[in-house]
Amino acid sequence: MLGRKPSLREARHIDKVFFTGIDDLFYESVATHYRPSDELRTLVQAMLDERGLAWDIRRKDVWSHVRPVEHTAETQLPTQGWKIHVSANEQNCRDLLTKVATLALDHGMQFKFANDVNTLKLMTSKRWARGGSGKFITLYPRTDEEFRDFIELAYAILKDDVGSYILSDNRYKDCRCLYYRYGGIIQVNRLDYMGRKVPILTSPDGEEIVDYRTPYFDVPPWTTDPFPREDAEPADMTLMNGRFAIQSALAFSNTGGVYLATDTTTGEDVVIKEARPHVELGEHGQDATSRLAQEERMLSLVADLGISPRLVTTFWDWENFYLAEEHLDASDMRExxxxxxxxxxxxxxxxxxxxxxxxxxxxxxxxxxxxxxxxxxxxxxxxxxxxxxxxxxxxxxxxxxxxxxxxxxxxxxxxxxxxxxxxxxxxxxxxxxxxxxxxxxxxxxxxxxxxxxxxxxxxxxxxxxxxxxxxxxxxxxxxxxxxxxxxxxxxxxxxxxxxxxxxDAPASFEQPYTARQVERELSSAAASIALARFITDHYRLDDLHTLFPADPFGGQTNTLGLGFGATGIVQALHKCGCTLPAPARERFDREIAAAQASEIPPGFLTGSAGIAWSFFGMGNTEQGKRFMAHANASPLLRAHHSLYYGMAGIGMANLAAYLHTNDSTYLNAAKDLANSLASSAIEDERGLHWEDDGEIRIGYGYGQSGVALFFLRLSQVLKAPTWRALGQKALEYDLSFGFELETGITTFACSPEEKNTYEHYIEQGTGGIAKVAIRYGLWDRLESMFPDVYRKYSGFPGLIYGLTGFVDVLLDAYLYSGNRKYLDMAERPLQGIADLYLFKSGDGYAAPGENLFRISCDFATGIAGMMRTFHRHANRTPDEFCLDELDVRPSETHAAQRLEPMELD
The missing domain is CATH 1.10.510.10 (Transferase(Phosphotransferase) domain 1)
Structure with a gap:
């Protein structure tokens, strides 16, 4: 990850560990559901009461905000400006809060503080984002002058206190707990094309830029550091007075970095581990530095065993503690x-x-x-x-x-x-x-x-x-x-x-996959019903929970969306002929009615286009039109090219709307999007491709294959072969990056630059590219691709990035060829789902979501997508989100019926 930008699949990944502390079954947000102690709140409330101030304390997420009950012109905060941060540790946080709150209230300055000591520890933990770590108290000056005056007053009372270094900020003078940065004060967010809320700053000339929470101090171009350091020098890439020359960073976390370095006294390569003080706070006063010192002691203790790296030395450099150890010529066990x-x-x-x-x-x-x-x-x-x-x-x-x-x-x-x-x-x-x-x-x-x-x-x-x-x-x-x-x-x-x-006992070996031949415990039809029962048994009606438990990415983008929200689950239940319980239906209808276009991205996977298409599929034309209008009017309409987030997916939804309503408005919208895609395409010897932020993606969800599907469907609706030809050029671009992972088996990476990880899935990888190639009839190319989804084992069970997607692709192959060998092949991933992931829970069956720690019910990664695919397999129905209704039934006409059966060993 240090060598390239994340793929869009990686961009939707959220550290699920932060969502496992609340519920034993489902991913739930700690910020939403954790009930903090009142210790710190009581401390500040007593100050407010003592002063008789008409201020209150309001909790939001991990913060307790202290501000006037009534806002006036005098108390109105600026949208952005210089902010003051105070860090702390478990031992001094109460004292620091008392001192800082006293000063702030005496000067009428609004502030916020971490909800309780456990929250402070969480925000300084190893897994917390480095750009947001350590901020125990945030103070909001109203003017630059007030900022300068107040930070000096704060320095006077805090100069001898300590806290963790706030990586995103500059330290004020030599105070080890007092920091500042320029950023948003009244949070202003803009949606990105995925649906994430991105914090924004506005320049003096009105230009909006992202307020990045970088793990280093940075200021926007229209301002400068108010306290520039005269002694500031470029970072020296050496440690311990030049003994260790850093070659590269191996990893970063909130506790510090891990580096490959050269010991200049010996010429040997070493690994250097860094520990920052006052982070990763433990129950017994430990922090990252004491733990690294503990590692030093443990390495010395086991040194004679020859089972761990040889300790070279430990040292302090500036304020951080470091351990240098032997660099081992060894492989990661996972590799x-x-x-x-x-x-x-x-x-x-x-x-x-x-x-x-x-x-x-x-x-x-x-x-x-x-x-x-x-x-x-x-x-x-x-x-x-x-x-x-x-x-x-x-x-x-x-x-x-x-x-x-x-x-x-x-x-x-x-x-x-x-x-x-x-x-x-x-x-x-x-x-x-x-x-x-x-x-x-x-x-x-x-x-x-x-x-x-x-x-x-x-x-x-x-x-x-x-x-x-x-x-x-x-x-x-x-x-x-x-x-x-x-x-x-x-x-x-x-x-x-x-x-x-x-x-050491004798062992003999068998052909893999042959020793255990059993029938699936549940047929596809029965599995679909059992999964539906679990979903309908686990809807929630209180406002603290989403209607159905889903992947945390839904909470960051759109809790109503097709991929990770309620609409995807409701439409999947509808497709499977299942009745949504009345209380759940009432809440869903209420939330749909309240949905605001400005809060939803336009795309297919997380946005309005996917919701609209779902409603058309459920026969609700009114809501389909409403959300299609949201998508087509969105300022993000042309923000991305892809099927999942961009123009290709919105174009497909417009075609679905046209086929459902016969309203040419939608067909014209689809043509406009296709023209925008065609004009922005880059052509080279491999075919057509698109870039976003300088990156080229490969595959169905984010690459050229998804655009190719849109162009194919547009060509069929318009009876215009030019669009099919353009689509095939786009598909050829992705196909050109096929890699022979095993003899005779073609697979794909997520980008042209990726050479180490090859993927098999619909979202990105072989499965999604195969879905489009099937619909283009490229059977000669597909014969080496289908084996890549003929797998029983995959890290997750879901539809877009797991075993269920393999079933989906192989069912497509059968429906478009009439060849039963593809149904036979689908039994392997179906057996994998049954053996590895499905389990009985209550009156139904469930399966874990991505990362496997908890259950998700969503369409993209969870039970709803599995339920829908089991139902599709049982009933041999087409893919409802590929516009397959435009195709003549291929099983009656396609020459692929006459292909020789594939060996399934």
Whole structure:
């Protein structure tokens, strides 16, 4: 990620861990649902009462805002300007709030503070965004003069206090808790084409620019730092008085960076870990620096074991603490798994199974020995996961890195740091890590290294009893001790030494995917009904919750949208013939009626176009027209080219509206969008493509394939072959980047520059490109693409980026060819969904959403999309969002019926 901009699939990714602390089943926002203590609020309220001020404290998200009840011209804040921030730690936050609030109220300055101490700790945690970290109190001066005067007064009372360094700000003088930056005061947001609310600043000449929360101090071009530093110099890319020369950054987090550097005294490459003080606050007074010092002690303690990097030195440079350690010539354990696991191949052999077993055994015998030796030193690892295990390329033995969570319970404060999915989450367990957690983690990592599905333990309790046997059988290891070892490690009924002895037992291997041949527990029709029952059992009517639980991206974009909102779920239920309960229908209708065009992007996946198309499909022409008008009048109408967010998707929705209403207004709108796309296209020897912000995307959701589908459908409606020809040029551009990942199997990356990760999905990857190529009739090209979706294993189960999408593509292939081999192929991903993801919950069935920690009901990534696809598979119906009604029934006419059956081994 440090080497390129994120893909648009990555851009919609949200750290789901922040959404797992409220509900055991669903992703819910901590900011919305957490109930903070009143300790800090009570402190400030007492000051207001003492002064008799007509001010109040209003909570919003993670903040408590202190401001006058009645706004007057004198109290009106500017839209933007210089803001003052105060950082703190757990020990001094109450004292700092008292001092700062007293000063602010004495001067009539409005401010906000973190809701409580837990919120402060969250906002200084490792996973918190670096650009927003550390801001315990924010003060809002009304003028530049007031800003200058007040910050000097604040300095006088805070100059000896400390807090975390606020990366987005400049420090005021030498005060280690007082900072400032220029930014929005009264928040002004603009929608982007995805539907995200982007904070905006306005220049003196009226130009709007994004108010980026960068992890470094920056000012807009029309102003300057009011307190320029005379001694400011360019950053020196060395540490420890020049001893370590930084080569590159390996990673960044809120706690600090990790760097590859050269030790100039020896010429050796080293890894340098940085820790910033007063961040990642622990329950016993720890912070990132004390944890890195703890890692120094642990590395020294286990140095004689030869299982971790050699400690070079530790040092302070400026205010931060650093640890330099040996740079290991070793691979990330996850990379070894991805490169070798037979479950991630389409056509694995017995030899693949045996080879991976040898690798797997070597790695885990080594890991078991390492943890046994560490435990022999009285040390608990605590945070043990694939992310802190490297594999030596020469002998496939492990090296353990990142020991900051390790501790000796007899002498150290207990730690509660762990990676989700690799610690037993049994109810009633104590918070602190113990020796049993390390043993459980080894079992979980052994299973994860076969296929990364252990996070599902958060929503189901049969990870090692139902899912593990499936993995073992499919990988060809039924006649090996692996299943027994993993289960006993997870149950903590076996020692490391005993596990090693078991792994030395004889093993024989089978052809992957052949040892376990069972019928799906639920037919597609039954699965669709069971998923619908779960959805209709879990609607919510209170204002704190969305109507249906969905992926958190919906909360950041549009809770009514097709992809991640209520409309997608309601239309999927309608398509499946399911009745929405009356209370849910009433809330949905009420929210639809209240929807404001200015708050919704125009696009297909998250915006008005997708909502409109859904309503047309449900027979509600009035609402379809209303939302189509919203899309066509949006200032973001031409902001992006793509099917999911831009002109191609809005154009498709206009064509759907035209076919539904016969109103030429929609056809004209579609033609206008097509002309805009044609005029902005870039043509080269590969075909036609589009760029956004200098980036080229490949695929259905964001690349040329989605535009090609729109051009094809427009050509059919207009009976104008020119648009089909342009569309095929666009499709050819994406097809030209096909890569042979396995012999005879073509796959695709998300961009021309991406050379390491190839994807198989509808959103981006083979699946989506294949959907369009099917409709163009490019069967000769497709025969090497279909095997890439002939997979049982995928990291997520959903429609646009998971196993369900593979079923969708292969069903398309059948409907457009009449060849039953594609239905036979679809059984593999269907079996994967059944074996890996579907589970009984209440009266229905459910499946985890993306990242697997919780259930989502949305159309794009959750249960609704799965339900719809099961129903589609059971009834052999066309794709409702591809305008397939424009095609003659291909199964009756297409020559693909006569293709030879594909080998499915």
């Amino acid at each position: 070894v798994m991805l490169m070798n696991s037979p479950l991630l191949k389409v056509n694995p052999t017995v030899e693949d199974s045996e080879t991976f077993y040898r690798i797997h055994k070597s790695i885990f015998v080594s890991l078991l020995k390492a943890i046994d030796a560490i435990h022999g030193k009285g040390v608990i690892m605590g945070d043990l996961s694939p992310m802190n295990i490297l594999v030596d390329k020469a002998d496939m033995t492990v090296r353990i890195i990142d020991l900051e969570s390790a501790y000796q319970p007899k002498s150290d404060e207990p730690q509660n740091i762990y990676t989700p999915g690799f610690r037993s989450e049994v109810k009633g367990r104590k918070k602190e890590n113990d020796f049993h957690d390390d043993i459980y983690a080894i079992g979980a990592i052994m299973m994860y290294s076969m296929f990364p599905i252990v996070a599902t333990a958060y929503v189901r309790n049969d990870l090692f009893t139902r899912m593990l046997p499936v993995l073992v059988a499919d990988i060809g290891w039924a006649n090996t001790p692996v299943e027994d070892v993993i289960r006993k490690l997870a149950e903590n009924t076996i020692t490391c030494h005993e596990a090693i002895e078991l792994l």
